[in-house]
Amino acid sequence: MGLHGKLVSAIEFKAGGDVFHELFRHKPHDISTMSPGIVQGCDLHEGEFGHVGSIICWTYTHDGKEKKAKEVIQAIDEEKKLIQFKMIEGDVMELYKDFVITIHVETNGGIDLVTCTFEYEMLNEDVEHPISLLTLFIDLTKDIETHHASKT
Structure with a gap:
C-alpha cells in the first residue's frame, strides 16, 4: 500500500460559488455560525x-471529538475561485x-x-x-449551503 494519497469530492x-469562495477566503471565522x-x-x-x-487555527469536531488544525494559506487564485491550505500543526x-x-469552485452550465x-x-x-474527514467537509458544505439558502 502506498503512503501518498489524493481524495476529491x-x-x-x-x-452561489462566489459566496462559498469569499467565505473561505475572507470570512472563515463566520463558518462556526453556519455549522x-x-x-x-x-x-x-x-x-x-x-x-x-x-x-489560521481551526477548532472543529470530528468523530465526536474536539480537534484543532493549524494551516497556512499556500495559494489563492481568484479566477479559479481557489484557496489552498497546508496543514502545519x-x-x-x-x-x-x-x-x-x-x-x-467550478461553474459549468450554470451549476456551481x-x-x-x-x-x-x-x-x-x-x-x-x-x-471521514472528506465526509466532514461535505457535511460542512451542505451546512453552509443551507445557511445561505435560508437567507434568500
Whole structure:
C-alpha cells in the first residue's frame, strides 16, 4: 500500500460559488455560525484573512471529538475561485506527514460545484485514508449551503 494519497469530492452548491469562495477566503471565522456542530472556531494567528502566508487555527469536531488544525494559506487564485491550505500543526498531523487541502469552485452550465481535494502522505501503512474527514467537509458544505439558502 502506498503512503501518498489524493481524495476529491465535488458537490453542487446552490447558494452561489462566489459566496462559498469569499467565505473561505475572507470570512472563515463566520463558518462556526453556519455549522456550529462541525466548526467551533477559526482564529487568525498570523497575517490577514484571505492572504497567502497567513496562518489560521481551526477548532472543529470530528468523530465526536474536539480537534484543532493549524494551516497556512499556500495559494489563492481568484479566477479559479481557489484557496489552498497546508496543514502545519494539529490532530491531523499526528497521522500524516503532509496534508494539503485545496478548495475551489467550478461553474459549468450554470451549476456551481465546490471541489475539495486532499493530498496527503501518511506517516505509516497503518494510517487510514482521510475519508471521514472528506465526509466532514461535505457535511460542512451542505451546512453552509443551507445557511445561505435560508437567507434568500
